[in-house]
Amino acid sequence: MGRLITKANNPIVLYVSGGNTQIIAYSRQRYRIFGETIDIAVGNCLDRFARILKLSNDPSPGYNIEQAAKKGKKYLRLPYCVKGMDVNFSGILSYMEDKMEDLLKEYTPEDLCYSLQETVFAMLIEITERAMAHCGSDEVLLVGGVGCNERLQKMMGIMCAERGSKLYATDERFCIDNGVMIAHAGMLAYKSGTRMDFKDTTITQRYRTDDVLVTWRDD
Amino acid sequence: MEELKMLKQGAEAKLFTCNYLGKPTLIKERFVKTYRHPDLDSSITTERIKNEARCISRCKSAGIKTPNLYLVDFDRSRIYMEYFTNSITVKDFIINVVKKHASDNFSQLNVLAKIIGETVRKMHINDIIHGDLTSSNMLLIPKVGILDNDSTWLNIANLDLVMIDFGLSFIDGSTEDKGVDLYVLERAITSTHNDFPDLFNKILEAYKSYSKDNLKEIISQLEDVQARGRKRTMVG
Structure with missing residues (x-):
């Protein structure tokens, strides 16, 4: 889907949403997961942080953090947890939970939103860059709900420019519309010869990225 | 000594080779990541250089083969170590x-x-x-x-x-x-x-x-x- 919209050829994919945080690259008929969160998803981290700060859920906690972060000025050093191509976020959350009262004496909520974004996005960019170096790829595709965040897109853009690589992103019409993605994957599978009676079809919500055999690519 | 040859640009460091005190040497120079906040960047860089040097010398004393450490230069974010020309x-x-x-x-x-x-x-x-x-x-x-x-x-x-x-x-x-x-x-x-x-x-x-x-x-x-x-x- 992302390749169709953006015309990217064989990108490293950073998939960031409320439920998932994965670095994905294609190899031998599967989209393989090179790195991912080993505890909670980045979107989940943002949502829970918004709850600690009592930010509004309207239109979404992540959006409100993004807007507040634009007004943040003072940077607070937070736990930075990268292990190879994996990341974890729960340490940052518990740090914030434990110290919130004291922190708010020195920092505004906007400062904390800013610091959180700067920290977790830097972690994501770092593992993306490491995956690019590891796989020798010069394309990045940013997908998932958190992929709509403009600061994340900007940081990713800077990293790509410095490497001489290209960043592809889809806009929110495609970033979050799972129906279109499933339909498109189904069409690709159909075109490559998969056949099934409608009455035999089922739903698996927990399909992992690397469970799917990719029959529609021959590279 | 300072005749640097760029070997490779990795994800977070440039690797150079040179001859340091008569030995083939690899210089790992971490560079600034402009996408991240300058405070975060400098603390990550310093911390990683320290840890890298510490772990290499600890491996040595544990009998695990690693490149020999020659020099750590915080001002230039560099580590000088042994270069394996044949590997x-x-x-x-x-x-x-x-x-x-x-x-x-x-x-x-x-x-x-x-x-x-x-x-x-x-x-x-x-x-x-x-x-x-x-x-x-x-x-x-x-x-x-x-x-x-x-x-x-x-x-x-x-x-x-x-x-x-x-x-x-x-x-x-x-x-x-x-x-x-x-x-x-x-x-x-x-x-x-x-x-x-x-x-x-x-x-x-x-x-x-x-x-x-x-x-x-x-x-x-x-x-x-x-x-x-x-x-x-x-x-x-």
């Missing part, structure tokens, strides 16, 4: 052995897996967490006295394992970090060498049989992290 990454070794050596692939890889498993175990016994265990961060060099010809590079018996790139390493006694370290290795091995699904298990077997100290806790941490990854619902 191959474990990643390339596996690929080459598979390509050119079809008959005894498996025994070669078994021996290699045993060496890797035991080396990682030795690091963990000494509380060294590598942080980025991949087949690209392990080198093979000819053993002392072995002549360098084409067949040298296809036979593990001729080669010594050298651990490199301690850029994400740190010292920690906790079983959790050791479990995660193994998990990082598993992910790297299974995604890079997906034509050998058994390779990581072989490494883990060697890891387990080398020493029993704290083993149960580490393995249960590994299984814990594996489960967190594999059972994660793919919704949203």
